[in-house]
Amino acid sequence: MPGKTALELLKEKKHVFTSLRPPNLSSCTRKDVREYFENTYDLDEAIFTALKDEKYFYMCPDRLRLPLIFYFAHTATLYVNKLLLAGLIKERVNRGFETMFETGVDEMSWDDTENYRMGGSYQWPSLSEVMEYRSRVRELVIEVIENAPLTLPITMDHPWWSIFMGLEHERIHIETSSVLIRQLPVDYLECPTNWKYAPINSPTPVGPNAFIKVNEGEITLGKPTDFPTYGWDNEYGTKTIKVPAFEATQYLITNKEFLDFVADGGYSTKKYWTDEGWQWVQFRQPRHPLFWVCTDECKSNCGSILSDYSHCNNESNGVTNGSTHSKYKYRALYDVIDMPWDWPVDVNYHEAKAYCRWKGAEFRLPTEAEHQIMRGDDPLSSKYSCDPINRKDFHCNFNFAYGSSTPVNFYPANSKGFYDLYGNVWECTEDHFNGFPGYESHYLYDDFSSPCFDGRHNMIQGGSWASTGDLCSRFARYAFRRHFYQHMGFRLVRSLSPSFGTPVKLCDCSAFVLGLGVHSNPVTVEGVDETACFSPSTNKQYVYDDEDLCHDCILNKMGKDVDYGQPLVKYVKEILGSLGAETGSAMVAGCGPGYTSFQLGAMFDSVLGMEFGGRLVDAAIQLQNNGEAVIGDDTVALSCISSPLRTDNVTFKQLTWFPNELEGFDLVLFEFLDRLNEPKGWLRKLWEIVNKKGILIISASDMWTVPVLKQYIGEWFELVHESNVDKIISTWRLKED
Structure with a gap:
C-alpha cells in the first residue's frame, strides 16, 4: 500500500477553527502558554487543509506576494530566529529554511512586478519537507515552554517575550494567508467540513444606515x-x-450600499479617486470589489501561471432576471455563495x-x-x-x-x-x-x-x-x-x-x-x-535619510580637503596585517555613500556595503557606476580620494535588518551603531555573520565603550584591540568553542 502524501497527512491533522484568548502575562502558567501556542500552530495549519492538491501551495494568488508555501513555512522560521536572538535556544533547526523563509513582501507600489523575492523560477522545497520542518519547530518551541526558566510577569525585556512575538506574528499570518487563499481559484479548494459561515441575513432587517x-x-x-x-x-x-x-x-x-457606487460608474469616474487611487484603477482595471463575482471575466490580480485567471468567469453566477442585484455573487474564503447584501463590503x-x-x-x-x-x-x-x-x-x-x-x-x-x-x-x-x-x-x-x-x-x-x-x-x-x-x-x-x-x-x-x-x-x-496634521516620522532612520542631511553628509565627507575614511581604513589595514586575517569577503554595515566600501575593495576579494538609507545607497551606486554622484545641485566624485580604490567587486544593498543570508564575512566593519533605532538586536546578531576566524570592528561614538559593548556581544566575542581615531574603534574576534 503506497504511503500517504504530505497533503493527506496535513488533512488528517486536527482541524482547529476556534481560537483561544491571549494568556495573562502576569499570571500564566507553562500549560497556558503551551495551549495558546498549540492552538496558534494548529489554526495556522488548518486554514491550508482546504487546498485540493499540493501543487496549489506553489501558486501565487496575488502577484505582489509570494506563493502559499512561503507563508506556510514562514511563521515557523520566525520562532527560531527570535528565540535564538533572545538566547532561549543556541542552535538553529535548519539555517537554509530560516534564510529562505525569513523575509516576506511589503511591496513598494501596486505595480511592483517582483512577486517572488528570489525570482519566479525559484525552486521551493516540497510540502513534505516543510511539514517536517514545522513539526521540528513545534517540538522545539514546546521544549522551550516546558523547560526554559520562567519568572512572572513576562514583560518586554523578558526572554519569553520572543515566544509571544512568534505567536502573535503567526496569528497575523493566519489572517493574511486567509486573504491569499480567498484569491485562489475556488476550484482549487474544498471547504473543510467544520467550517462555519455566518448567516447571510440577520433576524432583523438592516435599516437605513443612519x-x-x-x-x-x-x-x-x-x-x-x-x-x-x-x-x-x-x-x-x-x-x-x-x-x-x-x-x-x-x-x-x-455590499448593497456599495452596489449603487458600482452601478453609477464609480470605477470609471476619475473625479472620485485620489491621484494614487486613479493610477491604481488604471493598472488593475477593477469594475467592482475584488471579492464580488460576475460573468465579465474581470482582471484578476494573481501572479505567475495564474496571471490570466479571473474568478469572474463562472456562468452560473450571471444575471438570471435582468436585475443588477442578481448579477453578482460573493467569494467567501472557500466558496462562491449568494451575495450577502447585508454583509460589509470588502475593499x-x-x-x-x-x-x-x-x-x-x-x-x-x-x-x-x-x-x-x-x-x-x-x-x-x-x-x-x-x-x-x-x-x-x-x-x-x-x-x-x-x-x-x-x-x-x-x-x-x-x-x-x-x-x-x-x-x-x-x-x-x-x-x-x-x-x-x-x-x-x-x-x-x-x-x-x-x-x-x-x-x-x-x-x-x-x-x-x-x-x-x-x-x-x-x-x-x-x-x-x-x-x-x-x-x-x-x-x-x-x-x-x-x-x-x-x-x-x-x-x-x-x-x-x-x-x-x-x-x-x-x-x-x-x-x-x-500645518497641524503632519508629524515627523518616528523612525529615526528615516530622519537620518532626510534629503538635506544626506546632502550635507555626503558633501562634507567628499570635500576636496578631506580624504574621507582614511584614518579608519588605515586602522583596518593595520589590524588585518597584525592579526593575519583573511581577506576574502568584507561587509560595511552602515556604508553611507560607499567611500569606505570602495577603499576596502582594494583589500578584499568582495565587499558588501549595506545601509538602511535609500539616498545613501543611491549615491553609492552612482559613484560605483559613474565615478561621480549628483547630490542635489552638487556633484561629488571618487577622484577626490587619494587612497587605492576598487569598485567592480563591491555590492550595495538597502536593508532594514541583518537577514540570515548575510554570513561568512572575514571582516565586518560596523559603522552605523549611533544611527540605529534599536542597536541591541543588531549587535546580538553579529556572531552569526562573522567567520569563526573573522574580525569585527566597531566604530562608534564614545557612549559605546568596550564595557558597554561587552554587555551585548561579550557572550560571543572577545576584545583584541581598542583605539580612538575620531571615534572609539574596537576590534573583536569570536571566542573559541
Whole structure:
C-alpha cells in the first residue's frame, strides 16, 4: 500500500477553527502558554487543509506576494530566529529554511512586478519537507515552554517575550494567508467540513444606515507598558488628542450600499479617486470589489501561471432576471455563495475613499482617534479584563466566531449606538501609520513597524472575523499600503465642527526607495490644517535619510580637503596585517555613500556595503557606476580620494535588518551603531555573520565603550584591540568553542 502524501497527512491533522484568548502575562502558567501556542500552530495549519492538491501551495494568488508555501513555512522560521536572538535556544533547526523563509513582501507600489523575492523560477522545497520542518519547530518551541526558566510577569525585556512575538506574528499570518487563499481559484479548494459561515441575513432587517453624532471629546491612545498581554512596539507610548464633534454611520458600508457606487460608474469616474487611487484603477482595471463575482471575466490580480485567471468567469453566477442585484455573487474564503447584501463590503483604502467622494465632498473615513472614541471603552487601565479580546462576555465577530463576515446588525450596537467597531471587517482610516511620542522599536524585531512610518501606510482599526490575539486588542495598531487587500471595509464620517479641523494624523516623511525615488504625500482630507496634521516620522532612520542631511553628509565627507575614511581604513589595514586575517569577503554595515566600501575593495576579494538609507545607497551606486554622484545641485566624485580604490567587486544593498543570508564575512566593519533605532538586536546578531576566524570592528561614538559593548556581544566575542581615531574603534574576534 503506497504511503500517504504530505497533503493527506496535513488533512488528517486536527482541524482547529476556534481560537483561544491571549494568556495573562502576569499570571500564566507553562500549560497556558503551551495551549495558546498549540492552538496558534494548529489554526495556522488548518486554514491550508482546504487546498485540493499540493501543487496549489506553489501558486501565487496575488502577484505582489509570494506563493502559499512561503507563508506556510514562514511563521515557523520566525520562532527560531527570535528565540535564538533572545538566547532561549543556541542552535538553529535548519539555517537554509530560516534564510529562505525569513523575509516576506511589503511591496513598494501596486505595480511592483517582483512577486517572488528570489525570482519566479525559484525552486521551493516540497510540502513534505516543510511539514517536517514545522513539526521540528513545534517540538522545539514546546521544549522551550516546558523547560526554559520562567519568572512572572513576562514583560518586554523578558526572554519569553520572543515566544509571544512568534505567536502573535503567526496569528497575523493566519489572517493574511486567509486573504491569499480567498484569491485562489475556488476550484482549487474544498471547504473543510467544520467550517462555519455566518448567516447571510440577520433576524432583523438592516435599516437605513443612519448617522450618529459624537460630541467633542478627548482620547488618550497607547498601551500601558505594564499591560499583561503581548503588544507590538508601535502600540506603546501615549498621545492625547482632542476630537471635535463629528458624526458617523452606525453600520459599516454594506455590499448593497456599495452596489449603487458600482452601478453609477464609480470605477470609471476619475473625479472620485485620489491621484494614487486613479493610477491604481488604471493598472488593475477593477469594475467592482475584488471579492464580488460576475460573468465579465474581470482582471484578476494573481501572479505567475495564474496571471490570466479571473474568478469572474463562472456562468452560473450571471444575471438570471435582468436585475443588477442578481448579477453578482460573493467569494467567501472557500466558496462562491449568494451575495450577502447585508454583509460589509470588502475593499481597500482607494475604493473606500472613492466611495466617500462619490457620496459628497463632506464625507470621509474616520481617524484613529475618532474610531477609538466611538468605541466608548472603559477608561484606560492595565487590568487584563479591560480589553474586549480578554472578556468572555464581549460578543462580536472576531476570534473566528464565524468563518466569514456577518450582517452589519448581527451583533448588538455599543453604548453609543455603533455596530462592529470590533470585528467583522477591519476599518480603513485616514491616518498614516506612525509611532506615538516616545516610540522605541524592540530589539527582537527592529523593523516590524518602523519601515512603515513612511506616509504610504494607512492605519486600519478594529480587527476582522479572522483576527485573533493581539489583532483583536483595543490597543492594536496595524497598517497596510493603500492598495493592500485585507478583510477590510469602512464607514462614513462627517465633521460637525469644520472650523476646529479634523484630528487626522499624517506622517511627514520623504523616504527614498531605490528605483522609485520619493512619492508625493498629499493631504486627502478636505478642510484640514496642513500645518497641524503632519508629524515627523518616528523612525529615526528615516530622519537620518532626510534629503538635506544626506546632502550635507555626503558633501562634507567628499570635500576636496578631506580624504574621507582614511584614518579608519588605515586602522583596518593595520589590524588585518597584525592579526593575519583573511581577506576574502568584507561587509560595511552602515556604508553611507560607499567611500569606505570602495577603499576596502582594494583589500578584499568582495565587499558588501549595506545601509538602511535609500539616498545613501543611491549615491553609492552612482559613484560605483559613474565615478561621480549628483547630490542635489552638487556633484561629488571618487577622484577626490587619494587612497587605492576598487569598485567592480563591491555590492550595495538597502536593508532594514541583518537577514540570515548575510554570513561568512572575514571582516565586518560596523559603522552605523549611533544611527540605529534599536542597536541591541543588531549587535546580538553579529556572531552569526562573522567567520569563526573573522574580525569585527566597531566604530562608534564614545557612549559605546568596550564595557558597554561587552554587555551585548561579550557572550560571543572577545576584545583584541581598542583605539580612538575620531571615534572609539574596537576590534573583536569570536571566542573559541
